Amino acid sequence: MTMSGSGAMDTAASRNATAAAAPGAAGGLAGLMPEVQTLELLVAVSIFVAIHSLRQRRAQGLPAWPLVGMLPSLLLGLRGDMYEWITGVLRARGGTFTFRGPWLTNLHCVVTADPRNLEHLLKTRFGSFPKGPYFRDTVRDLLGDGIFGADDEVWRRQRKAASLEFHSAEFRAFTASSLVELVHRRLLPVLADAEAAGAAVDLQDVLLRLTFDNVCMIAFGVDPGCLRPGLPEIPFARAFEDATEATIVRFLTPTAVWRAMRALGVGNERVLQRSLAGVDEFAYDVIRRRKEELDAGRRSDLLTVFTKMRDEDGRPAYSDKFLRDICVNFILAGRDTSSVALAWFFWLLGNNPAVEDRVLEEIEGIVAARKAQGEVEEELVFQPEEVKRMEYLHAALSEALRLYPSVPVDHKELALETLQRQKHKVAAGKLGTIQTRQADSASHLHNICPEAATTSSGNVAWPMAMGNWALWREGDGGEQNVVEDEVFPDGTVLRKGTKVIYAMYAMGRMESIWGDDCREYRPERWLRDGRFTSESAYKFTAFNGGPRLCLGKDFAYYQMKFAAASILRRYRVRVVEGHPVAPKMALTMYMKHGLKVTLAKRDKGSSRL
Numbered sequence: 001m002t003m004s005g006s007g008a009m010d011t012a013a014s015r016n017a018t019a020a021a022a023p024g025a026a027g028g029l030a031g032l033m034p035e036v037q038t039l040e041l042l043v044a045v046s047i048f049v050a051i052h053s054l055r056q057r058r059a060q061g062l063p064a065w066p067l068v069g070m071l072p073s074l075l076l077g078l079r080g081d082m083y084e085w086i087t088g089v090l091r092a093r094g095g096t097f098t099f100r101g102p103w104l105t106n107l108h109c110v111v112t113a114d115p116r117n118l119e120h121l122l123k124t125r126f127g128s129f130p131k132g133p134y135f136r137d138t139v140r141d142l143l144g145d146g147i148f149g150a151d152d153e154v155w156r157r158q159r160k161a162a163s164l165e166f167h168s169a170e171f172r173a174f175t176a177s178s179l180v181e182l183v184h185r186r187l188l189p190v191l192a193d194a195e196a197a198g199a200a201v202d203l204q205d206v207l208l209r210l211t212f213d214n215v216c217m218i219a220f221g222v223d224p225g226c227l228r229p230g231l232p233e234i235p236f237a238r239a240f241e242d243a244t245e246a247t248i249v250r251f252l253t254p255t256a257v258w259r260a261m262r263a264l265g266v267g268n269e270r271v272l273q274r275s276l277a278g279v280d281e282f283a284y285d286v287i288r289r290r291k292e293e294l295d296a297g298r299r300s301d302l303l304t305v306f307t308k309m310r311d312e313d314g315r316p317a318y319s320d321k322f323l324r325d326i327c328v329n330f331i332l333a334g335r336d337t338s339s340v341a342l343a344w345f346f347w348l349l350g351n352n353p354a355v356e357d358r359v360l361e362e363i364e365g366i367v368a369a370r371k372a373q374g375e376v377e378e379e380l381v382f383q384p385e386e387v388k389r390m391e392y393l394h395a396a397l398s399e400a401l402r403l404y405p406s407v408p409v410d411h412k413e414l415a416l417e418t419l420q421r422q423k424h425k426v427a428a429g430k431l432g433t434i435q436t437r438q439a440d441s442a443s444h445l446h447n448i449c450p451e452a453a454t455t456s457s458g459n460v461a462w463p464m465a466m467g468n469w470a471l472w473r474e475g476d477g478g479e480q481n482v483v484e485d486e487v488f489p490d491g492t493v494l495r496k497g498t499k500v501i502y503a504m505y506a507m508g509r510m511e512s513i514w515g516d517d518c519r520e521y522r523p524e525r526w527l528r529d530g531r532f533t534s535e536s537a538y539k540f541t542a543f544n545g546g547p548r549l550c551l552g553k554d555f556a557y558y559q560m561k562f563a564a565a566s567i568l569r570r571y572r573v574r575v576v577e578g579h580p581v582a583p584k585m586a587l588t589m590y591m592k593h594g595l596k597v598t599l600a601k602r603d604k605g606s607s608r609l
């Protein structure tokens with residue numbers, strides 16, 4: 001009873017309360033409705049955007065968000081090992097994917113690791129894919145008009161002159177003798193000191209010093225002396241390194257921002273200006289001195305060769321600024337590439353003792369052959385023909401470069417003038433044809449002629465593949481505006497100005513290219529009947545391919561083989577236990593923490609050869 005009475009009272013009271021509150025509540029709810037609807041709408045739009053963006057992952061490999069595009073995924077990827085992240089996306093996408101950057105940025109690009117695309121990009125359509133204005137403008141302060149950023153005639157002239165020089169007997173003799181001097185008078189004594197002291201040494205740093213001194217001798221004919229006992233800091237080397245790093249930062253900064261910073265002389269741009277002053281001071285001083293001594297000199301370095309060149313009127317062919325650019329570019333090309341490749345090679349050997357044994361066997365075979373001819377020297381210096389015979393070592397270095405290419409990713413830009421916009425007349429009811437430069441897939445034909453699919457009159461025109469001809473049936477005739485896009489052999493369409501990133505690191509880790517054991521370090525894959533056999537430059541892209549194939553490739557192999565054999569014959573190189581090894585994010589494949597090693601003389605308690 002009590003309960004029902006109180007219940008009745010509660011009900012009446014609550015009815016009253018509701019009645020009293022109703023007008024206000026109704027008004028409040030009515031007032032809230034637009035907000036509720038806005039909220040619902042926002043939730044619905046967010047869900048739609050999220051579903052749409054995640055669906056893009058299935059279609060394009062990565063979720064693409066409004067405004068920021070695929071940037072969030074890239075930022076997540078950058079937190080770990082970026083090269084492995086790119087490799088994962090490329091493998092999932094079958095070798096190529098299109099990265100969509102945030103709106104109004106120039107981060108859109110096509111990333112590929114497909115050898116067919118590489119051949120198309122680097123050889124077949126070489127003229128359509130220059131380095132491009134974006135790259136050139138970004139590196140101009142450091143590299144000027146030098147070979148790395150140059151295109152067209154400016155590139156061709158330098159390439160031709162440098163190529164003649166690189167292949168001359170004089171130059172080969174000069175590079176070989178400079179290397180003997182550096183390895184035997186500087187590298188080996190520095191390593192001997194480390195071994196005697198029982199101290200760990202950063203082998204990557206030592207090798208960087210070796211190649212820096214070596215390439216300065218080749219370019220400028222001057223030895224800066226970085227590789228010396230005590231490993232001193234050399235102002236020119238420091239300035240060069242700082243200038244390179246500051247230039248790389250520009251690639252990660254919006255163009256308008258770094259330009260403004262340069263105008264104001266602040267931040268990274270200030271560092272760049274200061275270090276460039278150091279580089280220029282050194283370079284112009286060498287150029288001035290070289291010009292003074294030209295007549296007396298019998299030098300074979302690049303600076304001397306380019307300084308001696310004359311135009312049709314007998315005047316010097318190149319200005320001092322251009323000579324500076326040429327030398328700085330060659331130093332950049334030759335400095336970090338072979339040294340970091342050697343560092344990865346020594347690390348791989350440490351993890352693969354059977355490979356090290358085979359390298360040593362080969363070296364000992366060559367030494368034994370020399371002894372058999374009665375040639376016994378106190379200090380063993382390998383001769384060029386002996387270095388040439390080190391085929392297994394050649395394979396072991398190539399295998400290291402396959403897995404850890406010194407240039408892990410590279411870049412090209414589709415030239416705007418490549419795209420052809422043409423008017424084509426098609427007669428009514430007839431078949432229309434246009435000649436295209438490459439019509440190897442139906443999707444390509446659709447892409448070169450999108451207007452042909454639905455014409456202004458609503459008639460349908462279907463392009464069909466017929467060799468190098470695009471053929472379509474046009475209902476009412478009239479003029480067609482045909483824009484020919486570039487299309488990669490794998491069907492990826494490239495619109496004007498598209499940047500293309502080709503991922504050499506990822507290419508070395510593709511089962512489709514190298515087979516199931518692609519992640520294994522196995523030099524034997526390069527040997528046929530015990531002889532080294534090279535691979536297509538579009539499959540093994542460490543040295544680039546086509547007309548811009550690395551100019552220093554032969555020299556680099558010679559340098560790496562000579563240095564590696566000279567070290568390995570004398571020392572067992574062991575990576576310090578627990579030393580972390582990981583790639584650094586830079587233009588070249590540095591080891592982030594260097595390579596700390598200890599050395600033991602081979603004849604002192606070596607367990608192997």
Ligand code: HEM
Nearest residue numbers: 147333334337338341406407542543544548550551552556
């Ligand atoms: C393991 C050693 C090396 C590797 C992996 C390597 C790799 C490469 C790559 C990938 C390129 C193309 C770069 C681009 O166009 O963006 C290149 C170009 C070039 N390399 Fe090398 N390089 C090595 C050593 C050297 C050395 C020692 C020199 C010279 C002393 C050198 C001179 C050049 C030059 C001049 C170019 C520009 C060619 C052109 O644009 O026509 N390289 N190299």
